[in-house]
Amino acid sequence: MATLVLDNGAYSAKIGFSQEKVRVIPNCQFRSKTSRLKTFTANQLDEIKDPSGLFYILPFQKGYLVNWDVQRKVWDHLFGKEMFKVDFTDTSVIITEPYFNFSSIQESMNEILFEEYQFQSVLRTNAGSLSAHHFFSSRPSELCCLLVDGGFSFTHIIPYCRSKKMKEGIRRVNVGGKLLTNHLKEIISYRQLHVMDETHVINQVKEDVCYVSQQFFKDMEISQMKGEENTVVRDYVLPDFSSIKKGFCKPREEMVFSGKYKTGEQILRLANERFAVPEMLFHPSDIGIQEMGIPEAIVHSIQSLPEEMHAHFFQNIVLTGGNILFPGFRERLEAELRALAPAHLPVSVLLPDNPICYPWEGGKLLADSPDYEEIVVTREDFEENGHFICEEKFDI
Amino acid sequence: MVLEKKSSARVEADSRRRVLDEATRQRRLSRQLEALEKDNFQDDPLSSLPPPGPTARLPTFSETEEPEKKKRKTRGDHFKQRFRKNFTTLLEEENLSDRAEPNYLSAEALPSSLPPRLFCCVCGFPSHYTCTTCGGRYCSSKCLLTHRETRCLKWTL
Ligand SMILES: Nc1ncnc2c1ncn2[C@@H]1O[C@H](COP(=O)(O)OP(=O)(O)OP(=O)(O)O)[C@@H](O)[C@H]1O
Ligand SMILES: [Mg+2]
Ligand SMILES: [Zn+2]
Ligand SMILES: [Zn+2]
Numbered sequence: 001m002a003t004l005v006l007d008n009g010a011y012s013a014k015i016g017f018s019q020e021k022v023r024v025i026p027n028c029q030f031r032s033k034t035s036r037l038k039t040f041t042a043n044q045l046d047e048i049k050d051p052s053g054l055f056y057i058l059p060f061q062k063g064y065l066v067n068w069d070v071q072r073k074v075w076d077h078l079f080g081k082e083m084f085k086v087d088f089t090d091t092s093v094i095i096t097e098p099y100f101n102f103s104s105i106q107e108s109m110n111e112i113l114f115e116e117y118q119f120q121s122v123l124r125t126n127a128g129s130l131s132a133h134h135f136f137s138s139r140p141s142e143l144c145c146l147l148v149d150g151g152f153s154f155t156h157i158i159p160y161c162r163s164k165k166m167k168e169g170i171r172r173v174n175v176g177g178k179l180l181t182n183h184l185k186e187i188i189s190y191r192q193l194h195v196m197d198e199t200h201v202i203n204q205v206k207e208d209v210c211y212v213s214q215q216f217f218k219d220m221e222i223s224q225m226k227g228e229e230n231t232v233v234r235d236y237v238l239p240d241f242s243s244i245k246k247g248f249c250k251p252r253e254e255m256v257f258s259g260k261y262k263t264g265e266q267i268l269r270l271a272n273e274r275f276a277v278p279e280m281l282f283h284p285s286d287i288g289i290q291e292m293g294i295p296e297a298i299v300h301s302i303q304s305l306p307e308e309m310h311a312h313f314f315q316n317i318v319l320t321g322g323n324i325l326f327p328g329f330r331e332r333l334e335a336e337l338r339a340l341a342p343a344h345l346p347v348s349v350l351l352p353d354n355p356i357c358y359p360w361e362g363g364k365l366l367a368d369s370p371d372y373e374e375i376v377v378t379r380e381d382f383e384e385n386g387h388f389i390c391e392e393k394f395d396i
Numbered sequence: 397m398v399l400e401k402k403s404s405a406r407v408e409a410d411s412r413r414r415v416l417d418e419a420t421r422q423r424r425l426s427r428q429l430e431a432l433e434k435d436n437f438q439d440d441p442l443s444s445l446p447p448p449g450p451t452a453r454l455p456t457f458s459e460t461e462e463p464e465k466k467k468r469k470t471r472g473d474h475f476k477q478r479f480r481k482n483f484t485t486l487l488e489e490e491n492l493s494d495r496a497e498p499n500y501l502s503a504e505a506l507p508s509s510l511p512p513r514l515f516c517c518v519c520g521f522p523s524h525y526t527c528t529t530c531g532g533r534y535c536s537s538k539c540l541l542t543h544r545e546t547r548c549l550k551w552t553l
Contacts, residue, residue: 036441056435061483068479100500102486108479156503167498173505182432187520190546197438217522224521272520284505285512287432288425291505300506 001120003092003372004084005363007127010060010098011152011177011322013042014360015078018094018367022360025078029057029070041077050241054200063098063153063176065105072112079117092121092376094363099126099156099170101396110390114382121376123366124394127151127359131320132160134362144312146302148294148333149359150323152177155281155294157301159313165395169305171297174289175280177323181206183287184277188268201238204247205268206277209234212328213275214335223271227257233271240266278326282336295336314341317349320358324351414529414549421531518542 007014009027016022030040033053040048048054059071079086093113097106106124113122128147135145149156153176159169181203188205189196213219223232235250244265261267280286282293292300302313314337319330334349341347352358366372381389416424481489492501516523516535523533527540530548534540 031441033441036444039442053438053441055438055441058435062433064483064486066481066483066486100498100503102490102500104481104486104489170498170503171505172500172503179432182434185437186432191519197436199436220521276515276520283508283510283513285508285510286515288429290507292508293510296508296510297505 001090001092002087003094003367004086005094005360005367006078007096007130007357007360007363008065009096009127009151010058010063012356013074013078014357015084016360016364017084018364022357022364024356027059027071027074029073031055031057039073042074043083044077051200052241053197056199060153063151064102065097065109068108068112072116075117086117088118089120091119092123092367092372093119094123094125094130094367096127096130096359096363097124097396098153099128099158099172099396106390106394106396107387110382110387114379118379121378122382122390123372123376124390124396125363126158126165126396127320128156128158128160129163129165129395130359130362130366131318132158132163132165132362133366134358135160135316135318136162137362137365139316142312142316144309145316145318146298146313148298148317148319148321148324150176150281150294150319150321152323155321155323157294157298159301159305159309161309166305169301171292171301173281173284173291173294173297175284175291177203177206180210180277180280180323183280184210184273187273187277188270193266193268201247205236205238205270207325208247209236209249209270209274210278210326211275212278212281212326212332214328214332216275216279219275220272223274230257230271232274233269234274235261236268236270238266238268278329281323281329282332295333295340298333298337299340310342311345314345314347317347318358319349319351320355322356324355416530416549424530517547 003018005016005018005022011027013025013027014022015025025043026045027042029042030045030048031038032040032048032051032055034048034050039057045051057067057070059065059067059074061067065071078084079088095109095113097109109124110122113119128149131147131149132145136142144159144161147158147160149158155173155175157169157171159166181199184206185195185199185202188202195202219232222230224230235255237244237248237250239245239247250267276286280289282295284291284293291297298317302310305313317333317337324330330349330351334347337347337349354361375393377390377393487500490500492499514523514533515521516539517532518534518539521535523535525534525540526532527534527543527548532543532548534543
């Protein structure tokens with residue numbers, strides 16, 4: 001029997017059989033201005049030649065699965081003949097859900113996975129639990145780890161003591177990649193060019209030019225300077241989807257500091273936007289979200305846990321998800337935690353090679369572990385015992 | 397300092413302006429934050445097609461299901477209702493506020509204990525001044541002017 005591992009994020013599905021490689025695929029549908037009648041599903045995005053004004057149809061709202069029609073379209077596509085060709089009756093699935101997933105959504109998951117798709121067995125879990133499994137597999141001598149899961153909808157801090165999720169220590173900061181992209185869109189639209197309809201393009205701008213500052217107010221000063229002295233400012237060439245397929249930063253030596261470019265490209269000039277946008281992760285109150293930033297929330301989380309574990313948590317902070325990929329994120333977080341943590345405790349923040357697929361890799365390891373059969377619920381089990389057996393076995 | 401000198405004239409001008417009360421300012425902030433949760437700002441290209449001619453028919457919502465692969469009939473149809481609820485409804489139905497164990501609501505990070513940092517709502521640089529009309533922040537008379545001409549009272553509430 002094969003095991004399919006699916007880290008079902010609100011932005012991307014990380015999917016693959018446990019014996020194969022992972023693929024990262026948009027977990028949504030799209031419509032484009034150029035072919036209005038067609039709805040594109042998941043990686044059919046690649047078929048859209050001109051994705052300007054791309055319209056998103058998302059299955060998730062605030063991180064929770066609410067739009068099942070869309071989710072099933074995406075899953076039909078992923079499981080179907082064009083992609084993974086899943087033989088459901090001979091396949092087990094490991095699938096992730098958000099922390100504290102609502103009970104009605106959990107029940108819908110059971111019904112859809114067992115009754116509609118007819119998977120042979122199912123393991124429903126959180127991305128964090130898969131990451132923890134990954135971490136403890138590679139470092140068997142460690143007792144605890146604290147995961148930072150920064151995704152599309154929000155950022156979670158989840159402490160694990162071995163395989164046990166410490167629920168009382170989970171913290172959620174309502175800042176994720178979606179908010180950052182929308183905020184960047186908003187400030188660019190107000191300051192220089194109307195891009196409110198260009199989520200897809202501006203999301204790429206964000207990933208290409210934003211970074212986490214190590215000296216926020218110093219960078220503010222630098223980014224205010226004129227001419228060459230301003231080492232922060234970048235000119236971003238927007239794609240036109242004919243001759244420029246993908247946006248990019250002008251190389252420093254080609255930048256024109258005063259006056260216009262002779263080339264006809266459309267340019268965005270980004271200065272404080274580059275680091276003020278990811279700064280929301282550290283200071284959500286900068287835009288009026290009255291919550292702690294990630295460093296403060298981590299300390300708050302650890303303080304809520306038994307004192308003898310504190311040292312272990314501060315030493316094993318692991319970054320996962322796409323939204324922690326901004327250059328400088330790890331260094332800044334470690335520096336701030338160093339300042340906030342008790343002086344005698346060492347602090348160490350780890351950035352895995354591939355933070356987006358770190359949970360998926362954990363799922364892969366779990367699928368091949370000897371006691372996998374014991375932690376799943378089989379279709380037979382479900383038919384006999386219903387939701388009850390899933391509540392018993394799964395820790396969501 | 398220059399700004400301070402001018403301030404008496406400005407106060408006079410301000411007193412003739414409408415001043416937004418605290419409740420309105422809060423509403424404006426939550427509307428801004430809600431906007432940051434939006435999936436799209438433009439209309440759905442499908443719904444913004446030019447009006448169809450007399451014979452043209454647009455596919456309706458239910459017709460976007462592909463008819464050729466008929467889904468196995470399951471309990472699915474009975475609980476269709478549940479598949480139509482939005483986040484707010486689902487959250488309310490969970491009745492979390494009177495739960496003792498950790499849950500979605502209790503997990504939200506508390507307000508920060510750090511002092512708030514203030515930035516110019518026009519240019520994004522650190523700001524030292526507050527617009528007396530709407531409570532927005534600005535850093536210079538140039539940005540104040542832009543603010544008044546663009547967003548200050550013009551943002552529909
Ligand atoms: N190199 C990068 N720099 C900055 N942000 C990035 C980068 N790569 C991806 N992201 C952002 O990470 C987010 C997606 O991360 P991820 O795939 O972990 O989310 P998800 O698991 O789908 O969402 P969630 O966990 O909230 O359900 C997107 O907002 C994307 O823009
Ligand atoms: Mg995720
Ligand atoms: Zn300003
Ligand atoms: Zn104002």
